Amino acid sequence: MMSRRDARLAFGRRTFLSLTGISTAAFLTGMGVPAHAAPVSGRVPSNPFGLGVASGDPTPNSVVLWTRLAPEPLAEDGHGGMPPDDHTVEYEVARDERFRDVVTTGRAVASAELAHAVHPLVTGLEPGREYFYRFRAGGEISPTGRTRTAPARDAAPDSLAFALASCQAWYHGHYTAYRDMAERDLDLVLFLGDYIYEYGITGANLRRGGTGNLSAAHAASVVTLEQYRLRYALTKSDPHLQAAHAHAPWLMTPDDHEVENNYADDVSPLGTRSEDFLRRRAVAYRALYENLPLSPEALPEGPDMRLYRRLRFGGLAEFNVLDTRQHRDDVPADGGTPGGDHTDPERSILGERQERWLYEGLRDSRATWNVLAQQVVMASVDRDPGEGTEYSMDIWDGFTANRERLFDTLVSHEVANPLVLTGDIHRHAAAELKADFDDPDSATIGTELVTTSVSSGGDGSDRDRLADLWLANPHVKLYNARRGYVGVTMTPSEVTSEFRVLDQIEADDTGTVSVAARFVTESGRPGLNRESGGRQ
Amino acid sequence: MSQPRPVTGLNAEGRLGAIDLTWDLPGWEPLVDHFAIHASDSADVPTTPDTLVGTTVYGRFSHDTLGPEAVTRYYRLVTVDAAGARSEPSATAKARTVASMAATGRTLAQVGEFDSKSLELALAPFDGPNRFRAAFPDGVDFVHGTSDPATDWCYLHPGPADGWGGRTPHTFRLRFSLDSAPRGEVGVVLWLIDTHMTVPGVAEIAVNSDLAGVVEFARGATRGSLEGDATVLGTALRPSFEEITLSGDRFTEGENVVAITKAEGSWHAYDAVGVFDIG
Known part of the structure; x- marks a missing residue:
């Protein structure tokens, strides 16, 4: 009504x-x-x-x-x-x-x-x-x-149970993670990007077993509205995904593949002219709205869609849902060279308006846990294990000044218990957010939980070729390259994060679930206390 | 249901192997689901499924699977909106492609067919990254008339940017025998179904061990390593066409070798390669 x-x-x-x-x-x-x-x-x-x-x-x-x-x-x-x-x-x-x-x-x-x-x-x-x-x-x-x-604004809930999911390339495997998720008592599901993938489905990437023959229409690269709608329909035809949607309310934010891999605002890595690319973004956003339980505020206006928003769960938590794609500056050309363009103070992954909205909200928050539900890894991750440095420019490492402004806000306004929730990388990871990522002894000012993919990348393994590179960063406390999701239980005193993984997802949906690691983050003490598992 | 307006400003321009279409983008209302591009070899372009050559939301489209012969095509577009309503067809535009040396010249050597597909070549359409180094540890060495494209010429030519290729330049050699040296000019034709989107790279073309030319590739879609048929409706593949003209005196009676070395950048994916006497 x-x-x-x-x-x-x-x-x-x-x-x-x-x-x-x-x-x-x-x-x-x-x-x-x-x-x-x-x-x-x-x-x-x-x-x-x-x-x-x-x-x-x-x-x-x-x-x-x-x-x-x-x-x-x-x-x-x-x-x-x-x-x-x-x-x-x-x-x-x-x-x-x-x-x-x-x-x-x-x-x-x-x-x-x-x-x-x-x-x-x-x-x-x-x-x-x-x-x-x-x-x-x-x-x-x-x-x-x-x-x-959600609980009343002035309520003091004892607990909140939610799950984190991301990256569900339909063609890479079964959504067994949702089978498990739908059996748990959850208040909320947070989806952190890449609900669909825009690539054509061919023999080269179809790893999901038992699918039968797909029509030629699925082999097309997804560009038009009818193609995006068809890809959503294919994705949403999965019974476990439907069960997870019917099981709990979702809080969803997209990443890049809902439009095009690695896009930045109106910039297409394929070199598509901006006026053309915005047409693609418009139909992609329309199909996104049509297929998710998003509020009327999210209805796209041409190529624009209001995705960042804030939801409060009594005094326990405030969820700041971010959009790190639509308003970001383009990938810098310096490739991460120390002091290069990626450190330009003018650069932003959120855009000026969203940054201002976020900082004002954090400053005014009285919640015990201040959650940032977003797409790409916020912790700095040096991928060169030797003397040199190498950073991905698609994540917050490509926008260091924006990260510094955010961290300054968290510190200067004494924002309580920052908790960053992330997807994108198809790996489980957990990291402590440091005041100075080059100094392990510097203050830990927040905690980041990164959920692996539901299916993207196929079966995966506990370790892969990037494990050593990630774990060479001392603030990274977990790396696991299997598929799965993260279950989170939040209380006024602590957050327990359980990194759940599957032994297989390509052959069928009967995979077995296990817990790769479990951490506790205490209120007032940012960081990760390992209960089980951990660095892989 | 109201009907969207047909597009205006449709323009067609021909080039080697392709015709480029542009038109005016309408406003945001109603939202366009797609423009349906219909093509015909006659001025009467029925807007039926069998004339559909592509769909897009952009204000441009390259019909780039037209083959090496010079051909004329007529085009009309239909606008389909988000509710599924279809416009009347647009006005007609026409253009003619520029013929390839592969069509105008006499074949001296050729690998594959100029058919917008890599499928007849070795390891196609997607085994290149996994199997190239095992199957072609010394690169490609192909003898015209003897070797088999299906086993002896890899569809995917790695560049020094490719980890799966060992991050080193690789050379593909095409050997062929001539009864006599060409008197005029010779065309070396590289038709590709796709290249890498950010580092398409550079190839050096050597004839009988002498550097004869350098080809700088156009940006592609980074899909040719995974799929091999650019005629599939809606494929992301971006074919490109490279042709260089050389003096005939670079070639000799007897055996000749054209060597293609990917000196910079990432891979390219072949449609066909040939050497042609163009007089």
């Missing part, structure tokens, strides 16, 4: 919407309208919920619900087998799994402009509470999803 504030929000976006190509009616109805609104007629094909259901961006009184009608998910025009007409999708939210205690219902209109996706923003919910939801379209009822609102 739309609150007065939400109605104002939607109304205020009409000018904005007129620039996006999405009609106001489609957008408003895609968000959700009161149940008494007139339904839109049109026959819905059978089995329309082939891509599952999801929820996301929980606040103390609201959550975004999501589904996308797709009776034929892999239809090559990207429209999922739906005719072009608008269709009514009804939703209901209940306190119980059998829907005997329904708290709200509503309707959303699924339109072809948004690939028949709906994102009803359900408000008026109670804080810190479990809910169940489902959709109805035509005579069909969707699977039931479970979600949970």
Whole structure:
């Protein structure tokens, strides 16, 4: 049900919407309208919920619900087998799994402009509470999803359980990590980038066993909207991913592969002209919005999408969800030469506005844990084990001045317990964030947990050719190159991080889960205390 | 459902092996899903699936699988929006490619077919990085008329930037015999299905051990190491075409050797290689 504030929000976006190509009616109805609104007629094909259901961006009184009608998910025009007409999708939210205690219902209109996706923003919910939801379209009822609102702003939660995931190239293996994740009691799933990959799927990269023959459309490099939609549909056809979405609300931020490998703002590493590349970014962002439980604030405007945002979980934690791709400066040409361009004070990985927003939020936060959910590794990692230095310019090492400004903010405002959550590298890693990365004795001012990929890179191994390079950095406390995810339990006194790995993911989805390492980070004492496992 | 407007400003320009199209990008509303590019060898360009040669969201497209002969193509575009609505076809544009020396000359030696594919060459389409050093420890040494492209000419030519190639220059040699020395000029033709996107590099061309030319490759898409058919709809491969003209007196009666050494940069992926008497 739309609150007065939400109605104002939607109304205020009409000018904005007129620039996006999405009609106001489609957008408003895609968000959700009161149940008494007139339904839109049109026959819905059978089995329309082939891509599952999801929820996301929980606040103390609201959550975004999501589904996308797709009776034929892999239809090559990207429209999922739906005719072009608008269709009514009804939703209901209940306190119980059998829907005997329904708290709200509503309707959303699924339109072809948004690939028949709906994102009803359900408000008026109670804080810190479990809910169940489902959709109805035509005579069909969707699977039931479970979600949970955030605790009240003034609450003091005892604990928060969440999982970190990233990098799920569908063609590299099975999403067995989500099979395990969906069996755990989680309040939240944080996805930290590379939900899809834009590469053509060919014999050279198809490692996922048991897939059968894919049509030629999947061999194309993903550039057009229909191709992005098709790639999302292929990715979301995985039953374990659907189960993880239905199991808990997600907080999602993309990295580069949702658009193009290693892009920076409007710069394409392929040399595509900016005016052309922004067209690709626009359709990529549209498809991203269509396929994830993102709030209406994230609806793209042309090639722009507001992705950075802040969610609070009572006094326990504040999650700053960052966007380190859309606003970053281009990769420096110096390749990491000491004192080179990558140290230019003008350079930013966040962009000026996001930096200012982040620092103001950190300064004002009263949360016990201040979380930065983001994409690329923040700790400095020298990849030359000898006398020289070698750094990746795609991560925060390519933006040292931005990192220094962030660390200065953390220190000068005595920001409590900075906790950085990262994806991107297809390895589990854990690192202590140092005031001076060249001085192991310098102060530790934060903790970074890096989750490995769900599938990208295939089976992997505990160690690989980069292990020694990473572990030569004394602030790096863990390196493991298997697939998996990180389970985190946060309490007022400590954060426990459990780095879970799989023995295989390429052959099938029966892989066995084990724990590669477990660390405890104590409140007031940044860093990593090893409980088990550790440097591999 | 409203209909998007057809694109305007469609322009076509021919070059060696390809025709480049450009057009005006429309506004953001409605969001364009893609432009469908249709091509025909006649002025009547039906906008049907069998004439579709590509889709893109960009304001340009290179139709770069047209082969070595000079050909004329006519083009029309259809705009498809995010809701799936299709525009009327655009106005028609036409252009003619420039013929390759491979089409105008007499073949003295050739490896592979000029067909926009590496598939007929050794280790194609994706085993180069894993197997090159074992299969070709001394580089490639190919004898025209005797050697087999499927086993004796690797589709992928590593450069000194490639760890899998040992970070050293590699030389591919093409040997062929002539009954008599050419009287006029000779064309050395390197058609590639792709090159590396950031370090496409430089090759030195030697004829009978004398440096005869240097080729600086165009930036590609870094996909030719993994896939080998540039005619697949939507492929990321970026074919490029390098042709150099040499004096015939560099060649002799009897055996000749054209040696291609990747002196700088990363790999390139072959479509075909040839030496042609162009008179």
